[in-house]
Amino acid sequence: MEKFKTILNIAHKQTNLGCGLVALLTAGGEQIFSTVVFRCPCSELSFLYGLVSMLVPALALLLLGYILNKRTWKLLTGVCHREAKLSCWKMLATTWVIFFQISTMALVAPSSWIAVALLNGNYFECMMTGINASAIKEHLCEKVTSPAKCTDHLHGLPCATDIIPTADRDEVLLSLRAMSQIAGWLLIASIMLCNLMLTCLGRCMSPISYLQLKFWKVYAQEENNLIDSYTSKHAKELAERNLKSFFDRKFPEPIHIPSNRDWENIS
Amino acid sequence: MEKFKTILNIAHKQTNLGCGLVALLTAGGEQIFSTVVFRCPCSELSFLYGLVSMLVPALALLLLGYILNKRTWKLLTGVCHREAKLSCWKMLATTWVIFFQISTMALVAPSSWIAVALLNGNYFECMMTGINASAIKEHLCEKVTSPAKCTDHLHGLPCATDIIPTADRDEVLLSLRAMSQIAGWLLIASIMLCNLMLTCLGRCMSPISYLQLKFWKVYAQEENNLIDSYTSKHAKELAERNLKSFFDRKFPEPIHIPSNRDWENIS
Amino acid sequence: MEKFKTILNIAHKQTNLGCGLVALLTAGGEQIFSTVVFRCPCSELSFLYGLVSMLVPALALLLLGYILNKRTWKLLTGVCHREAKLSCWKMLATTWVIFFQISTMALVAPSSWIAVALLNGNYFECMMTGINASAIKEHLCEKVTSPAKCTDHLHGLPCATDIIPTADRDEVLLSLRAMSQIAGWLLIASIMLCNLMLTCLGRCMSPISYLQLKFWKVYAQEENNLIDSYTSKHAKELAERNLKSFFDRKFPEPIHIPSNRDWENIS
Incomplete structure (x- = not known):
């Protein structure tokens, strides 16, 4: 019990360590979830299913991040009665800064969920093969030996049906997985860059050393x-x-x- | 004994932690229940059976939540004799606020039961294959190789009968499972959003800091x-x-x- | 010994915890009993056997509940000599209230026995296949491939005889088990609802806080x-x-x- 408390306390103090722990736990949870629960339906439902499986858990994690953060409640409690006192502009500015800080913390878990989901690739595969636009379908199938068959049965690809030859199947799926991983890495890099820039800016503007x-x-x-x-x-x-x-x-x-x-x- | 008490005490103090524990236990119980007890009858009874297996335990958990909460009894005890004293409106408002708070706590277990049941998917499979409307039956069977056979023997699908080819069976069941999971995720997200909104509103209106x-x-x-x-x-x-x-x-x-x-x- | 006493004491004080413990023990006992002792006779005796196996232990538990409750004896001892003293109506009312409270406690074990027996399903299977009304027999057998054979040898179903094909056997037994579980869940929900309503009413009428x-x-x-x-x-x-x-x-x-x-x- 005591040990658990100590770990919690340290993670609470060192924000970076805490964020890392949250991101790690989310990534592990995503891995377990995608192997145990996720089964691509391989039908017109695929796009919706992949989208919901990737984004809604991230949304839930975001809301959880807001709910569990004490500062959200410290900011909100009694805000309706307090508003008239301070000068309006200063008040708003402070509120936004605090809200931004809370959001940064709350965004750690959902962004790591989405990043791991993209690196994993099977959500993206399921989504893209279930998409209904013929342009995308043709683009995905343009290199395989039998493009017509591929376009017709594209949504069946992740389920290993016998209609499309394995070589063609692998080619399309490997391309999709590569795209997914590229998107994942770019997302991770852009989030970290954004984070660094904003913190730099904030620190640079700070009046104290x-x-x-x-x-x-x-x-x-x-x-x-x-x-x-x-x-x-x-x-x-x-x-x-x-x-x-x-x-x-x-x-x-x-x-x-x-x-x-x-x-x-x-x- | 002492350790158990300490854990109970902490869970009691930190509402969030307590809720998480309850949700986790319910999810685990649901998993055990669905593997040990749940057997889809694969007949006209399927719809009723699936519905009852999903909703009645949730109802029982809701009632249990009310029964085990001390505040329910604190609110109710002697309420019939007390009514005349305070001004009627203020009394009613306070009662409703407390009732709402108790309900929030009591709803944790049933909603996590339903969410896990939907993510698991086999309750929904059993329910939908047992439904009697021919429109739904045709919609589910419209993509398979032998739609007539599928429509006639739809309720037998979850039991792995030999009448319908495995590929068709898998297609229908995967679609149903995908729908179930989409519904589950949307339920989770909407519950959390609702919870966050209401708590925010409540905190915002609070007269104290x-x-x-x-x-x-x-x-x-x-x-x-x-x-x-x-x-x-x-x-x-x-x-x-x-x-x-x-x-x-x-x-x-x-x-x-x-x-x-x-x-x-x-x- | 000391620890055991402490646990007993806590269970005695916290009525809810005590009830939960009793219900859990009963459920466990029922599981052990149904796997070790219960063997369906698969003959005309089945109905009687199933009925007795389900209801008589519950009756025994009910009587045990009355016997082990100290308040029963406190209420009964010397009641024949005391009757003339207090005003008759008040006396009767108090007696009924106390009797009702004792009954509530005594009913925990038998109702959890019946509920677990119904969720388990094999008592109900045995009972229904042994029933003698031809209407019920025909209703159970109407969907199988050889209804006449099924109707004639219905009581042999739970014993895995070779006369009826396995597929037919499974279909009938699964339906029966589903009915049994639906009945079990409805029983549990109705008992809890009833309990909550009555306790609410009782608490609401109480003159003290x-x-x-x-x-x-x-x-x-x-x-x-x-x-x-x-x-x-x-x-x-x-x-x-x-x-x-x-x-x-x-x-x-x-x-x-x-x-x-x-x-x-x-x-």
Whole structure:
């Protein structure tokens, strides 16, 4: 139990390590899923099936990323009542920056799902062979020995039917798999490039130096930990006082409870 | 024993972790159930059987979720006698909010049951091959080599009979499984989207900030724990006094017992 | 030993956990029983055998539930002499409520026995193939290749005889098993729905709030524990005094023994 907690804690502190862990877990899950559950229907349904199998789990992971992130809730809680106070522009800017940071974290899992799915190739195969446009069909089948047969029975290719000769089948499938992997690598590279650029830009615009930034990060974390312990101590005292006064019929001693205003200011 | 308690306690505190655990256990149970108990009858009964096997366990899990949640009973106990006190509208609103929160928790297990059943696909296969509408039958069989045979013996498909050629059988079953998985993924995505939207709305409307909300959550939990210990202490004292007075024929010393009114106020 | 006691104690306190444990044990017992002991006779006796194997153990479990519940005996002991005291209507109402509560607990094991037996399906198979009405026989056999043979030798089906072709046999048995499972699931769902409705109604009508109810439950349990220890202490003293006075020929010192009236009042 303790060990598990320590690992969680480290992953929480070192954002990079945490992201890596999430990406790794997603990749493993995708591999298991694609071997156990994924079966291409080899019919007109193929395109829809491949698309849904690739994108909807990624969407679910994205939503999960938002739901599990504490900062989403910290940002949202009571936002409807707070809006009037600060100057509108500054408020909006801060909100967007925080939203962008949360999104970056939430996008790790879905993008690694899609990347692994593309590198794996069978989703893309299924999707492309099920597509209905004759132009694409002809393009895929233009090099094989019997193009007409290939175009007609293209959606049956991933299921190893005997109608199309194996050599032709392999040629089309290998091409598709190659395209899929190229797309996967380009996706990975572009995501990382994008990420690097934006972080660079953000850091470059920052008014404080590296060491100072590090200091404030550590400070924020320490504050968080202390808030947790103080909160629980305070809540315990309050609960004990109230219950004692209830059972023993004494008047409760006054305890200082921070007002709504105070809470908002430290948030 | 202690370890088990610790895990239960953590799962109880961290709602997300608890939900994940419940969903995982349900998914595992569904897998075991579908391999051990589920046998498609391959007759006109198939549709009813598939439907019942998919929906009734989910209903049972939903009811179990309501029964095992303490808050259901906290909400219901004595509600018939209490109604007249508070203003009607406020009362109704609070009740609905709490009921909604309980429902959210209770829906985790059934929705994960249905989602896993759809991703698994054999319930849906059994249901659709047992359906009696000729339009659906013809639609499913329109691409195979012998459509008439397929339409007549459609309900026998999941049982590997020799009447229909294997290639045709596979084609129909793969299409059905693909539809089932598409439905499953869309269900998962829509549930998560719905959940995120509603929680966002709820948090956004909250009059207090994130840290304050956290404080009150911790307070409520501490109070709950303390109430348990105070209750048992108080009950022990009262029982001891009453029994002593019974066996020794002394008059019982007066002990303060909170009145019905007091109990209602702190509830 | 200590651990076992702790587990028993927890199961006793947490009614839900206790019920779950009983249901689980019953389900496991049913599985063992149906694989080890149950052998369908495949003759005219089948119907009776299946019916007895399914219902009589359930009846035995129901009676066992009544016998093992302390509250049954608390309710029954001396009820013939007490009847005249309280007002008749109130007395009857209380008795019925307590009887209903005991029945709820006692019904857990038999209903889970019947539910698991139906989900398992082999009791139902044996019962239905042994039934003597020709209408049912014809209905079961109407889809197979040789209906006349099937109708004549229906009761031999579960025993894998060579008279009826395997395909026909499988078809009939699968249908029967599907019916059995549908019945099982509907039974489980209806029991849970019924349970939830009745508990809701009972809780809703309760004049006291949730926390107060919890307090009185803890009180009743503490009182029970203390009564045990006080009773044994008191009985020891009394026995020692009486024996001492017998051996030493002294007059016994007077000890206060509560009268019959007192005992009745605290019951």
